[in-house]
Structure formats: structure tokens, C-alpha cells
Amino acid sequence: MTTSISTxxxxxxxxxxxxxxxxxxxxxxxxxxxxxxxxxxxxWDVRNFLLTPDFQLENWQKMLSANYxxxxxxxxxxxxxxxxxxxxxxxxxxxxxxxFFLGLKARMVVLGLFVVxxxxxxxxxxxxxxxxxxxxxxxxxxxxxxxxxxxSLLNTPLALMVGLxxxxxxxxxxxxxxxxxSLDKTLIDAAYNLGCGPRxxxxxxxxxxxxxxxxxxxxxxxxxxxxDFVTATYLGGGKFTTLSILIADxxxxxxxxPRAAVVSLxxxxxxxxxxxxxxxxxxxxx
Amino acid sequence: xxxxxxxxxxxPVAPNPGDHHMSHAHISLKNIHKTYGDSVAVDRLDxxxxxxxxxxxxxxxxxxxxTLLRMLAGLEDVTxxxxxxxxxxxxxxxxxxxxxPMVWQxxxxxxxxTVRENVExxxxxxxxxxxxxxxxxxxxxxxxxxxxxxxxxxxxxxxGQRQRVALARCLVTExxxxxxDEPLSALDAHLSVQMQGELKRLQRELGITFVYVTHSxxxxxxxxxxxxxxxxxxxxxxxxxxxIYLRPATPFVARFLGGSSIFDCKARRRxxxxxxxxxxxxxxxxxxxxxxxxxxxxKVSLIVRADQISVTAAAGWAENEVSARVMGEEFVGALxxxxxxxxxxxxITVQLQQRDMQALDIEVGAGITASWHPExxxxxxx
Numbered sequence: 209m210t211t212s213i214s215t216x217x218x219x220x221x222x223x224x225x226x227x228x229x230x231x232x233x234x235x236x237x238x239x240x241x242x243x244x245x246x247x248x249x250x251x252w253d254v255r256n257f258l259l260t261p262d263f264q265l266e267n268w269q270k271m272l273s274a275n276y277x278x279x280x281x282x283x284x285x286x287x288x289x290x291x292x293x294x295x296x297x298x299x300x301x302x303x304x305x306x307x308f309f310l311g312l313k314a315r316m317v318v319l320g321l322f323v324v325x326x327x328x329x330x331x332x333x334x335x336x337x338x339x340x341x342x343x344x345x346x347x348x349x350x351x352x353x354x355x356x357x358x359x360s361l362l363n364t365p366l367a368l369m370v371g372l373x374x375x376x377x378x379x380x381x382x383x384x385x386x387x388x389x390s391l392d393k394t395l396i397d398a399a400y401n402l403g404c405g406p407r408x409x410x411x412x413x414x415x416x417x418x419x420x421x422x423x424x425x426x427x428x429x430x431x432x433x434x435x436d437f438v439t440a441t442y443l444g445g446g447k448f449t450t451l452s453i454l455i456a457d458x459x460x461x462x463x464x465x466p467r468a469a470v471v472s473l474x475x476x477x478x479x480x481x482x483x484x485x486x487x488x489x490x491x492x493x494x
Numbered sequence: 495x496x497x498x499x500x501x502x503x504x505x506p507v508a509p510n511p512g513d514h515h516m517s518h519a520h521i522s523l524k525n526i527h528k529t530y531g532d533s534v535a536v537d538r539l540d541x542x543x544x545x546x547x548x549x550x551x552x553x554x555x556x557x558x559x560x561t562l563l564r565m566l567a568g569l570e571d572v573t574x575x576x577x578x579x580x581x582x583x584x585x586x587x588x589x590x591x592x593x594x595p596m597v598w599q600x601x602x603x604x605x606x607x608t609v610r611e612n613v614e615x616x617x618x619x620x621x622x623x624x625x626x627x628x629x630x631x632x633x634x635x636x637x638x639x640x641x642x643x644x645x646x647x648x649x650x651x652x653x654g655q656r657q658r659v660a661l662a663r664c665l666v667t668e669x670x671x672x673x674x675d676e677p678l679s680a681l682d683a684h685l686s687v688q689m690q691g692e693l694k695r696l697q698r699e700l701g702i703t704f705v706y707v708t709h710s711x712x713x714x715x716x717x718x719x720x721x722x723x724x725x726x727x728x729x730x731x732x733x734x735x736x737x738i739y740l741r742p743a744t745p746f747v748a749r750f751l752g753g754s755s756i757f758d759c760k761a762r763r764r765x766x767x768x769x770x771x772x773x774x775x776x777x778x779x780x781x782x783x784x785x786x787x788x789x790x791x792x793k794v795s796l797i798v799r800a801d802q803i804s805v806t807a808a809a810g811w812a813e814n815e816v817s818a819r820v821m822g823e824e825f826v827g828a829l830x831x832x833x834x835x836x837x838x839x840x841x842i843t844v845q846l847q848q849r850d851m852q853a854l855d856i857e858v859g860a861g862i863t864a865s866w867h868p869e870x871x872x873x874x875x876x
Binding site: 392394395397398399400401402403404405406408412413416417419 | 567568569588589590591592593594595596598600602604605606607615616618619620663664667
């Protein structure tokens, strides 16, 4: 009897242990390890194009005092914030329609369609946009035909926004929709019941109630845009040096992996702070 | 517990201009009908709700009581019929134009607003200036004993406190009618009883009309001036709690309220000329006043309340006797509910004092005689 109980307890322990093992393994192997490596790397030296383990602050001093670094930092932040706002604004009416105007079946279909973009490579989608946005693309040709001649749309801030919204919009719509669908509809009835007309209900009730979803959607858009390399390269033409492009350039020119690590760590710190800030704002009361 | 004594001072009860009648129908439902596809939720229902009265609408789930309340609030369209307030038809008024605030079963407090902002919501929607809004909200919060909680989030309150916030949010706009949709069902029994007392006092002091939907007997009977019992979209009976308790109008009401035994009988005239009731369980005498409108051969239900039936081990002692078998017993404090069943399958409920029960020495499965005084039977024509 006692043996059977202890073996049962043992097997239960083994079972739960087996299932919970991957988490710490993953965290250690793919997050903590690389993170420590990255931090360590940022203090290394490069001699004659060779990485040399060292502990010197020169990489940090050099990058953090460089104007081009801060310019890229500011540019990247502004681009990412703009993309997050734009994606959120475009997503909002879509999510509202999905959550409040579509029937159950139509809703499933539409939400399903917003997942389809994830099936095609982001790179392919950005290349497609290139074709549309070039001087000989269909958009410029049409505009030229009606007498508006503005050259190529490529390598403009607009092209950057198009690319980043292409990347982030489906996700933002899905996040916003989920938060609207989980909204207790009684709250809307209660608002009506207290004299809140249909024109005010959106701003007085629906949007405040789904604020966590809107903020989290924007946060994800910001995170993806902040670290994006593809759009900045292929639609911005490298004209807008973002932090990702800066990392690539730093690595390519003179094997400056340690300096790239510095940029990388600053990016990680920025995203961490923005994520914490956004989440605490999302769940704060008005 | 905070008292509500200063409420009448804060909000004088509005007189009813031009009201010369003793009873004034504040809200009238005229031939209200509501269908969902083929199913009828509310079936050609008429109901007058008097000004300043506490009316409780109760019935089993699916009886249409919630639909009725939702139609009053404007949350559901009326398929046909009229809803009148002070004689004015309000069918076509939108929800936000009705001024009939509701206390929701889920309370539906706004989680993104503080307690004070929740209470201010209705005033804000009515365009009341921010300073006045604040004063009135804080005023109501203190009336309901929530002074220190104005800047808290609603999720930081206890169940009873949230209940009060929901009440304050409705009452701050000084409505003439308050709708309540099973508001106490989420509270534990003790808190619920306490809130019942407070709600009743609040209603009396404010003098406004409360329309209260519930499935709980104790809530309806302890608070309401008028109880309406609904079944399958119709009103089975509307009246004072006492009236319904003593004189259930239909077998459904008697069954729904529980605690009564129902004997299906037929009226028969004895050779001596008086009417008696004859059924599968025996022949019963009844008070002359109950028999007045009965004709020979008419089918009736004879209702006897549990506290009016006594049990004896042997037969032959009383006028209306039924032999039955003991099916079970439930102890409710100092009382015992004894469940009996006759040979024909009629269920009988008897309420006894604990000590009488012990004296009888009753065993489950044993035979027993139940009896009652002819004056205590209540007849319903079926």
C-alpha cells in the first residue's frame, strides 16, 4: 500500500517535472544565455578585425556619445510610434465592425482572413509593395495619368508606414477584436440605461473599457516596428537609418560586433521600458 | 451600518400634480406581447404599477419576468401592446431617453472608472456640470455608507459595497422609478437579508417606484407592497404578499410558493344538501365561505398550508383525514418539514415543531394520518 502510494507520488512528480522542464531550459538556453553573452560581448575589443575578449567601456562610450546613434534612436522611435498609432487607428473601425456588427459566422471568417497574411513571408509582401510604389508602379502611373507627377513613392516616410502597417495591422486588428469581443455587453446596456446615447457610447464606454486591448495592440505594433529591418531596407532604401540598419552597418564595417551589441542592448532596454509603461497604463483606471 | 435617515431631507418626495385618485398608475402595461420567433415570452399581459410602490415580479426561470423588465427599460422591443408612464406611451422612447435606471444582476459597474466616476456617469450623460456632479455623487456615496471609497476602483470593493455603488449610480439622477434585476442574487444569504432591509427602507424613504424582478420568495415577500407571480408569460396572480400567501389564486401559485399540499377534488352534494369535496384521497369538508361559488361536479384544487396540517399516529380523530406514508423530513431550525405521500400519490407537506416531532417518534416509511380543520382549506377552481 505504502509503496504504491509513494510510486504514485513519484510518477506524478516525474510527470509534472517533465512538463515543467522545458520552460526553464528554454529560458536559460535561449534568453538568459544569449542575454549574458550579448552584455559580455558589448565590453569586448576588436583588434585587426578580430574579436578579442576584454573588459573595456570604449564601445559604450563611443556609441552613446555618437550623434548618429542618437539620431537613429530618435528616428526609429518616431517611426515606430507613428506606425503604432497609424496601425491602431486603421484597426479600430475594423475591430469595432468585427466585434459589434458581424454575425458569429462572418466574424470567424473575417478574423480567419486576418490570419492569412501570416502565411506569406513578410519579405514577399514588402517586395510586392516595392512594385506598387516605384515610379513605374501602378499607383504612380495612375496618378501621372491624371496629371499628378510626384516621382517614386519609394524611400519616403509614406512607404515606411505602408510597410510597417502591412507588418503589424493584422495582429493589431486581432488583438483589438479579442478585447472587444470579451467586453461585457451589459456595460454598454448599462451606459444606455444611464442616458448615454449611441453617439457618446463609443468614447464614454466602449473605448475606455477596451483600453487594455488597444494599448497592447499598439505596443505590439511599436515593438515590431522598432526592430524592423526589412521595411527600412527595402521600402526606405536605407535612406532612413534606423537602429536595425545601424546594427547591420556596424557589423559590416570593421566587424564591430561589440558596438552592435551596445545598440542591441539599448533597443532591448527601450522595449522593456515601453512594454512595462504601456501595460501599467493599459490597466490603470481613468 | 450607515443609516439612510437623511435621504428624505435631501430629496423631497415629488408630489403628483393633478393626481386626485387614491391609487395612481405610475406605469401601465397594456396588452403587452413579446415573441421571439415562434416562442412567446410575454403573453398579452396587463399590469398597473402604482406610484411609489415596491412591486416584485417573480416566477420560475423563463416565465418572462426579466423580459418584462427589459421591455420597461427599453432594452427589448415590445411586439405589440403599450407601455404607459403617467399616461404617456413610451414604447418608442430609446433606452437612453427612458430615465428608468436599472440595477443589474451583474451590477455592470464600469471597471475603468472609480467609484465616484461610476456614480457620476448618469449625471455626466445628462450634462450636469462637473462640480455639481461631484457634490451629488459624494453626497449619495455618503448616504450609502461609502464615504471613504470615492477614489477606489470598483474591483477593490466587497460584494455589498459594489451593490451600494450600483444603487447610488442609479439614484443619483433622482429617477421616479428604479428597475432591479435580481440584484441580490450574487450576495451570500446573510448579506442578502441585510440588503433587503436596506432596499425596503430606501424605497420607503425616497417614495419612488421600485420594480424588482426576482426568483426568490424571501426577497419578494419581505420587501414588496405588491407581488406579481408570472408563469409562461402570463400573470398568475398579483396582490399583496399576505393575499398571495393566504389565498393563492391558482394551483401554480400554490405549488410555486411551496409549503402547501394540493388535493385534486370534485364538488359533490351530500343528501343533506351541503357540498363536500371528493377526491382520490378521501372526502373533505370545507368552510362555507369557500364553497359559496361552487356547483356540483365542479373540479377544484384544495390547498392546505403546511403549518395547518397536523399528524397523528392513529386515524379517527379529526374531520379531514388522509392516511399517508412518511417519505422524508427536513430540519429547518426549530421546525421540521415532513414530506408525506398518499396511496394515490398526492404529496403532502407538514410543518411541525421539533419537539412535537420527537413526541410522535416518526420513522421514514411508516404510515401516518394527516388532518386539518375544514376552515383551513382554500379552494381554487381548476
